[in-house]
Amino acid sequence: MNPFKTLLLLSSLLLGLTIPSCIVVQSNKTQTIQQGSHKLMSPTLGGKLFTSAWMQRSAEYKALCQQAYNIATERLLAATSNPRNKGKRWAIVTDIDETIVDNSANSVHQALKGEDYSQSSWDHWCDLGEAKALSGAVAFFRLADSLGVSIYYISNRDEVNKPGTKRNLIALGFPQVDEEHFMFRDASRQSDKTKRRNEVLRTHEILMLLGDNLGDFDHFFDVRDEAKRDEGVKLFAEEFGRRFIILPNPNYGTWEPAMNGGYPSLNDKDQKLRTILRSHK
């Protein structure tokens, strides 16, 4: 079937179901489901509902996350047990969203309101502290902590999101959740993580980086250019599954502005998506 028709059909099917009983939504009890609203027929929002269902319901998503953390564990044990590495100050750099926690409940909440991502709704979600840990994540970071490895949470969450994030990660059992190890986006709101990675490198050797967005690994990928980003995958091919541990995120990422040429309105995004999907027969 044409992928566009498939997406529309799946969106319609999803919207026809009693969604709260099958997909987790954040605990905003005032939310109502606008079934039949034309906004809900947005292929962008329908897509986010479907990818969220995959993240929340499929065993495959859990297995992929576990696989990433199994590889990370092997790398961690190999490095820390090697006598030649004795005395090294190791650090692990990790992103937070869709790398150690699952925020799909917020995507569902927004999509059911007929809205795309917004900063204010994101801040509210972070304050709730309801994100769930990805399979394998807590065990991996607790092992790293027990082996004396420093963990730096380099996230593009903002300073204002720190209290809710700390509460959330501590409740889930993540270690080293403190001011020293939280490197969030500063007031300049620059998403480029290079400066923060370099700060870690001043005192530590980075054993590995974990992320769901390629910019979590190298600034090369912080571009709105699909061909350039594809070129980077070839350039850094040897690093994936070694120094770069990537987690699956079908919901959002820099691939979206790269595909859309920036951050257009939801309506413009939908138009663009329809065009793209129709061109792939």
Ligand SMILES: [Mg+2]
């Ligand atoms: Mg992320």
